[in-house]
Amino acid sequence: MTGFTRRQDLRRLSVSPLRYPGGKGSLLSTLRALVRSNRPSNTTYVEPYAGGAGAALGLLASGEVKRIVINDLDPAVYAFWRAATQEPKAFSALVKNATLNVEEWERQKEVYLTVQDDFLKLGFATFYLNRTNRSGVLNGGPIGGKDQSGNYKIDARFNKNALGERLRIIDLYSKYITVSNVDGLDVIREYARQSNTFIYADPPYFEKAGSLYLNAFDESDHIALANCLNKHSESMWVLTYDNVPQVARLYEQRRRNVFALNYSAHRVVKANEIMVFSDAVSVPEVQESLF
Structure with a gap:
């Protein structure tokens, strides 16, 4: 497991007009650091399960990436x-x-x-x-x-x-935003084969997904996603999930890091979540800007 410190005063660049429970705009600093460590500024940043796309828009508007792909089924x-x-x-x-x-x-x-x-x-x-x-x-x-x-x-x-x-x-x-409406696996397969892309997968979670996502995953969907991402372990991707035992089993050969995130749906709580890294991603050393 890689280690990160968590900044209490994490700054956000709020660009998305949508409100999403558990939205990942608050991970902007973390994703920015990962992109900077692994890709040049002309990167195409891809979200196969975009939702509010808060991190994607923040990275684009701040000049960290050249293009973004927003996909939602x-x-x-x-x-x-x-x-x-x-x-x-x-x-x-x-x-x-x-x-x-x-x-x-x-x-x-x-x-x-x-x-x-x-x-x-x-x-x-x-x-x-x-x-x-x-x-x-x-x-x-x-x-x-x-x-x-x-x-x-x-x-x-x-x-x-x-x-x-x-x-x-x-x-x-x-003009730098591509919008699509296909299965997230198809997006991963397409962009994982392309150079100079960085994929951030934030799929429907295991727990309470049915009440939050209109396209919730069942067990076979989680397995299919793991098979797809593990097959492309040499491509540049990171994945976030709720911290449940299934994630460790599905991604047992990948590096993982647990982090805390404020989660809002009916009430605000702090939940432990997990980030999984492909083998190609270089994870920065512990630094203040991460988590």
């Missing part, structure tokens, strides 16, 4: 990223003019559940629910409840000016 999450990168002006206008009440929440939920062939409408509905639902969980209920009797109301996480700025940054870098 969930068609609604994909629709958001496609709309934000391909229709930025129209999407930003929808955010600016959004009505923030329960009636509009019901309307956007219906769009989210029924629309399939309009990525702008579906992408905005996904974004709307993500910003107005408790903990950002898409299949959850609105902040404050439908009667709006809670301490926080439905608009508590929908700061139009701040979100507009994040969308503007995405628009600014959009």
Whole structure:
């Protein structure tokens, strides 16, 4: 097991407009150090299970990588990223003019559940629910409840000016962002064979995944991912998981490091997670900037 020290005042570059329980934007400093130690600045950084893609956008906006690949199998999450990168002006206008009440929440939920062939409408509905639902969980209920009797109301996480700025940054870098909607294994297989890429895999976890991810993994999915990554052990990749015994068994020949991460879904807790390194990744010595 490799050792890292954890900085208590870890700084984040918050660029993603999406809220994700257990989002890995807080690992930006760690991933930045790993990329710097292993790849030049013209790296293509790949997230096969992107979700909020907080680390990817942070690395791109700070100039640490040249391009990023955002892949998500969930068609609604994909629709958001496609709309934000391909229709930025129209999407930003929808955010600016959004009505923030329960009636509009019901309307956007219906769009989210029924629309399939309009990525702008579906992408905005996904974004709307993500910003107005408790903990950002898409299949959850609105902040404050439908009667709006809670301490926080439905608009508590929908700061139009701040979100507009994040969308503007995405628009600014959009030509360096590739968005896809395929199986994460296909993305790994494609980019693991390419030079000058760095893959960060953050798949659905073993525990409580069903309540947080719409595309949760079963046992066969976890095994298939391990087989794929272990087959490409000489490619540049890192993987994060919840710290459960299955990870040690599936990646027994790979280096692993346990770390603590604040995790928010219904309530904030600190959980132990684990990072797995391919054989090709050079892990920096213990330094203040890591974890």
